[in-house]
Amino acid sequence: MGRPREFDEEQVVEAALEVFWRHGYEGASLTDLTEAMGITRPSLYATFGSKEGLFQKALERYGQKHLAFSAEALRAPAVRDAVEQWLLGFADAHTAPDQPAGCLGVNAAIACGEASEPVRQEALRFRRAGEVALARRLEQARAEGELPPDSSPTELARFVMTVCQGMAVQATAGTSRAALRRVAQMALTCLPLSPKGRRAARAG
Template sequence: MGRPREFDSDDALEKALNVFWRQGYEGASLTDLTDAMGITRPSLYATFGNKEDLFRKALDRYNAKHLCFVDEALKQPTARLVAERVLIGFAEAQTQPTYPPGCMGTGAAVACSDQSAAVREEIITKRVAMEVRIRRRLDEAKAAGDLPADAEPADLASYLMTVVQGMAVKAAGGDDRSCLCRVVKTALMAWPTAA
């Protein structure tokens, strides 16, 4: 029978998430991770797998904890409110005072080299899944007459995700929440409305 763990794996994962969020996947060394988590490399491997496995677990935690607002946004009664809640939710998530600025996924994906293609693909898969969820909600809005007949839900979902990723880059570059909220306001000026 093995020795019991001498650390809180949930707390350690939260600390790893913060390292990946600040430094990206490739920028976070195993030493950075184990130092922040307060564990040894053998403990990391035994509990979380390799660095890529740890990143995937941290990314899942990030999505569940910091992007949970998307579920509520998709329940809004109009397409415009869906768009507004998605954009405001991301503006808030990307500028939390107790977390690194920007988006963990966007930051990691942008900085991944070909050696980390599997990590980049994982991030892209999660982004595409979110975009698909938004598109489906906008499909419903169009079918209900809440969007103009010539509106393309897939293009609108792509537009929202493009704005969100741009805001992530701006937040990581030092822009604060008020700046991102102005971006949201401007982006919503282009949102189509049913006649």
């Protein structure tokens, strides 16, 4: 039997997450990662298989811990409230004072070279999953009459996610939370609510 692990996997993934978030995937060296995680390279490879495998674990952890607000936002009864909570949640997540600025998925994928294409694709799949979930909520709103029949949930979800990704880039450049929250509120005015949707928003 092999020797038992001498570290808490959740803790080392959390440490790796911050390194990837701060430096991007390619900018995070194995030395940076192992020093932050407090483990050796052999232990990293034995546990996660590769740097890419470690990044996948970190990305999963990022979604569970830092983007948990998004699932809650989609449960809001009124679609306007759902989109508002989604946008403001991303503005806040990108600018939390106790963590790196911006979005792990955006930061990790933005400077990936050809050798890291699988990682870029993984980050894109991660972001698309959020877009699909938002589109489903908007489809529900259209079916329930909160959005006009001729509105496109898919295009609206893409618009909202484009704003969220833009806010991530702005946050990385130092834009304040207050400024990004104003951007979120401006984007919200583009949501094409029906009369029923406006009534539901006021009631909420």
